[in-house]
Amino acid sequence: MPIISLSINDSLLEKLDKVLEYRGYTSRSEALRDFIRDIVVEAEWAKGTSEETIAVIMAIYDKSVHREPLFSLEHEYDDVIYTLMHMHLDKINCLEVFIAKGTSKRIMEIISKINQIKGMKQIKYLTTLAEV
Helix, strand or coil: CCCCCCCCCHHHHHHHHHHHHHHCCCCHHHHHHHHHHHHHHHHHHHCCCCCCEEEEEEEEEECCCCCHHHHHHHHHCCCCEEEEEEEECCCCEEEEEEEEEECHHHHHHHHHHHHCCCCEEEEEEEEEECCC
16 A cells, blocks of 8 residues: 655644544544545545445425325335435424435436425435445
């Protein structure tokens, strides 16, 4: 494995070491490899990679909204959506969590369609390449 060198000021290094300790890293190298992987995965995702991507899509919506549009997506994208979980957050709000695996383009189609459903309050997603 190649060795690289990095210049960093004392203040930033001190903050980095605190974060690494908090997150349980055993070495700076281990942490920097993780950080670099995250940057590479994010860049691959942003450019619309055709590689297998895993996504967790979370949608918060008003309980008065009929769930049928969300269930329709599950069937329309059954080649990509592996599971769907529903949770009552409070008397007004529900959370729907989709676990998907496919190309970033296909997953972005799902996210776009969820965004178009009336009553959606917030949609967040987390992605990674299936093979990092």
